Amino acid sequence: MGHSGGERLGTDRPGTDRPRTDRGGGRGAFALDAAAQRGKAAAKAAWWTAAGGLAKFMTRPTEGKAAPRFSSDAPPVSQARLRRAYLSAFEKDAGDVAAGLYPPMEDAPSHPAASILKAWDFLADAREVDGRRRRGDGVEVRDDPKSQGYPAYYRQNFHYQTGGWFTADSARRYDAQVEALFSGAAGAMRRRALSLLAKHWRGRDQRALAAIDVACGSGAFLRDLAETFPRAALAGVDLSPAYLIEARTRSGRGMVQANAERLPVADGSLDAVTCVYLFHELPPRVRPIVAAELVRVLKPGGVLAFADSVQPSDEPHLARMLEAFPAYFHEPFYGSYAAEDLEALFAAVGLRVIGRDKAFLTKALLLEKAQQCSP
Numbered sequence: 001m002g003h004s005g006g007e008r009l010g011t012d013r014p015g016t017d018r019p020r021t022d023r024g025g026g027r028g029a030f031a032l033d034a035a036a037q038r039g040k041a042a043a044k045a046a047w048w049t050a051a052g053g054l055a056k057f058m059t060r061p062t063e064g065k066a067a068p069r070f071s072s073d074a075p076p077v078s079q080a081r082l083r084r085a086y087l088s089a090f091e092k093d094a095g096d097v098a099a100g101l102y103p104p105m106e107d108a109p110s111h112p113a114a115s116i117l118k119a120w121d122f123l124a125d126a127r128e129v130d131g132r133r134r135r136g137d138g139v140e141v142r143d144d145p146k147s148q149g150y151p152a153y154y155r156q157n158f159h160y161q162t163g164g165w166f167t168a169d170s171a172r173r174y175d176a177q178v179e180a181l182f183s184g185a186a187g188a189m190r191r192r193a194l195s196l197l198a199k200h201w202r203g204r205d206q207r208a209l210a211a212i213d214v215a216c217g218s219g220a221f222l223r224d225l226a227e228t229f230p231r232a233a234l235a236g237v238d239l240s241p242a243y244l245i246e247a248r249t250r251s252g253r254g255m256v257q258a259n260a261e262r263l264p265v266a267d268g269s270l271d272a273v274t275c276v277y278l279f280h281e282l283p284p285r286v287r288p289i290v291a292a293e294l295v296r297v298l299k300p301g302g303v304l305a306f307a308d309s310v311q312p313s314d315e316p317h318l319a320r321m322l323e324a325f326p327a328y329f330h331e332p333f334y335g336s337y338a339a340e341d342l343e344a345l346f347a348a349v350g351l352r353v354i355g356r357d358k359a360f361l362t363k364a365l366l367l368e369k370a371q372q373c374s375p
């Protein structure tokens with residue numbers, strides 16, 4: 001695999017010097033920031049709920065002869081409870097901004113015209129996605145020469161998305177698809193991992209800290225990391241060159257193209273690794289390999305900030321919805337992920353859970369590598 005530049009983790013610090021803790025003012029100093037975060041979240045939630053609703057109306061994914069069949073013994077999900085969980089994701093996010101853990105985040109394009117174009121592009125593609133869903137074709141990308149040479153588990157149209165992980169259009173469209181799926185809550189959910197890391201790093205000199213975001217995708221979480229820790233050495237890692245280009249533009253940080261199973265990073269060299277929404281897309285045999293690799297690159301005492309889908313064991317009342325998800329959004333490994341004991345998986349490679357959080361459909365864990373290896 002080639003590198004797409006800027007991979008020297010120790011040196012990749014842009015010129016910004018706005019450490020969050022330098023803003024002063026004591027408690028309440030971030031109340032305006034929190035209000036801004038709430039305002040943006042409300043606009044974003046309304047926007048993406050409308051776009052997602054329109055896509056559903058256009059494609060009616062559960063109707064028609066070819067619609068995927070789904071049945072479950074689990075009870076129906078309480079919509080009122082789901083809505084409360086959804087709203088609490090935004091509340092937690094604004095609460096962390098108010099507490100000065102991180103600044104208000106720009107999850108959406110700042111220009112309205114860009115938001116309209118993104119939503120338009122998402123809607124224009126929705127029929128293509130639905131066609132794949134109805135054909136049950138989750139491996140169309142295997143015919144694309146660009147997908148040659150990647151692991152078989154990776155050469156799929158996850159979420160039935162056009163181009164899989166292999167095209168610039170897919171990378172540009174990905175955030176709209178995720179936001180429409182989660183009605184604008186994706187950023188707030190991902191930031192549960194940021195919240196745990198920001199609490200853990202509070203008071204530390206950022207200039208001495210180095211971290212990578214593994215499977216950074218189009219860079220949403222890496223951008224949040226960069227906003228929160230502007231002086232830390234941060235880089236993104238992903239297998240997709242197209243997504244890395246998008247992530248670089250978005251975060252301004254260096255990128256490394258690599259498989260998470262074999263990171264081109266020295267043993268014990270990082271203070272943190274972050275990893276968001278990767279593990280549910282890995283086959284069961286690969287998850288322990290990646291977990292071991294994430295631990296390998298951490299310093300003793302370093303932390304993994306992890307976020308991924310909640311599992312039925314976390315939220316039994318959501319079981320039906322979590323079972324339906326892979327049927328409608330090609331997720332070939334989600335069923336085994338849902339049953340995986342993640343804490344045991346990480347414990348087996350030497351990580352101890354030191355923080356937990358949840359928001360809507362995402363759980364976050366902060367896991368620490370032992371200071372010293374036991375003999």
Ligand SMILES: C[S@@+](CC[C@H](N)C(=O)[O-])C[C@H]1O[C@@H](n2cnc3c(N)ncnc32)[C@H](O)[C@@H]1O
Binds near residue numbers: 214221240258277
């Ligand atoms: C669901 S996306 C998550 C992206 C991002 N973390 C986010 O929060 O939106 C999964 C990402 O994992 C990457 N990926 C999947 N398998 C990988 C592997 N073995 N090594 C590195 N990246 C991988 C994909 O290219 C994709 O960008």
